[in-house]
Amino acid sequence: MSKLFRAVILGPPGSGKGTISERVANSFGLKHLSSGDFLRENIAAKTEAGVLAKTYIEKGALVPDHVMTRLMLSRLEEMTRHSWLLDGFPRTLAQAKVLNSAFELDVVISLNIPLETLKERLRHRWIHPASGRVYNMCFNPPRVQGVDDISGEPLIQHEDDRPEALVARLRHYKDVAKPVIDLYRAKGILHMFSDTETDRIWPYISSLLSTKIPTDLGDAQRVRTH
Numbered sequence: 191m192s193k194l195f196r197a198v199i200l201g202p203p204g205s206g207k208g209t210i211s212e213r214v215a216n217s218f219g220l221k222h223l224s225s226g227d228f229l230r231e232n233i234a235a236k237t238e239a240g241v242l243a244k245t246y247i248e249k250g251a252l253v254p255d256h257v258m259t260r261l262m263l264s265r266l267e268e269m270t271r272h273s274w275l276l277d278g279f280p281r282t283l284a285q286a287k288v289l290n291s292a293f294e295l296d297v298v299i300s301l302n303i304p305l306e307t308l309k310e311r312l313r314h315r316w317i318h319p320a321s322g323r324v325y326n327m328c329f330n331p332p333r334v335q336g337v338d339d340i341s342g343e344p345l346i347q348h349e350d351d352r353p354e355a356l357v358a359r360l361r362h363y364k365d366v367a368k369p370v371i372d373l374y375r376a377k378g379i380l381h382m383f384s385d386t387e388t389d390r391i392w393p394y395i396s397s398l399l400s401t402k403i404p405t406d407l408g409d410a411q412r413v414r415t416h
């Protein structure tokens with residue numbers, strides 16, 4: 191059995207976690223598990239966790255740690271034969287400790303993007319709620335403005351993507367994320383990236399992962415698309 195690769199990407203709202211995770215999944219054949227997308231799946235499926243999580247998300251609050259860890263770890267138990275990249279989890283120190291007790295991580299990527307850049311990006315972010323597909327009028331616009339390329343359904347903007355909501359979200363993110371970042375720095379597996387453009391960060395992340403991901407992942411898993 192080849193060694194599997196386990197990674198996490200951390201970053202504030204709008205920092206490019208989803209965008210970069212998709213490129214990592216496509217380039218290295220890792221499974222991308224986004225906590226936000228998984229929650230939306232559970233909400234749509236009206237699972238017990240989904241119904242409970244919805245009550246918190248609607249209030250703009252984080253889902254309680256015990257609900258998140260139970261949900262995410264049960265999903266990860268189904269993926270033990272895969273290499274994966276987690277996006278949006280862990281978000282708190284309690285979540286990180288539970289994850290670390292269950293899996294040994296190889297790499298933690300932390301995106302450090304300036305506030306003004308985040309504001310500008312989120313101002314133009316449009317989302318297809320059912321699929322979680324993300325567009326940006328300045329970066330990756332849909333073929334037809336306001337319409338999802340795949341389903342033809344309308345795109346929406348998150349209420350809390352508005353600039354005035356972002357400052358509070360960012361302060362909360364920083365308070366909650368700092369101990370998580372410090373934990374992984376202490377473990378010697380943290381890699382921090384700072385820039386205003388994803389396309390400038392991507393080559394560094396791609397070359398880091400190329401050195402870390404076992405080459406014997408097997409062709410089926412390791413599909414290189416350039």
Ligand SMILES: Nc1ncnc2c1ncn2[C@@H]1O[C@H](COP(=O)(O)OP(=O)(O)OP(=O)(O)O)[C@@H](O)[C@H]1O
Pocket residue numbers: 201202203204205207208225226227229246247250251252253254258278279280281282285
């Ligand atoms: N690890 C987590 N712990 C607690 N709540 C979470 C977690 N991940 C997601 N959530 C909840 O689900 C909501 C949607 O998550 P999602 O990642 O899609 O949006 P977000 O947190 O606004 O992130 P971003 O703007 O960076 O894409 C969050 O606002 C939060 O309430």
Ligand SMILES: Nc1nc2c(ncn2[C@H]2C[C@H](O)[C@@H](COP(=O)(O)OP(=O)(O)O)O2)c(=O)[nH]1
Pocket residue numbers: 201202203204205206207208209210311312314315316324325326328329386387388389
């Ligand atoms: N202009 C610009 N927009 C970018 C860049 N990288 C990502 N974006 C867009 C995509 C999204 O609409 C928004 C935030 O990116 P995201 O991948 O959803 O971030 P995250 O919230 O998952 O961390 O910004 C980028 O480099 N430049």
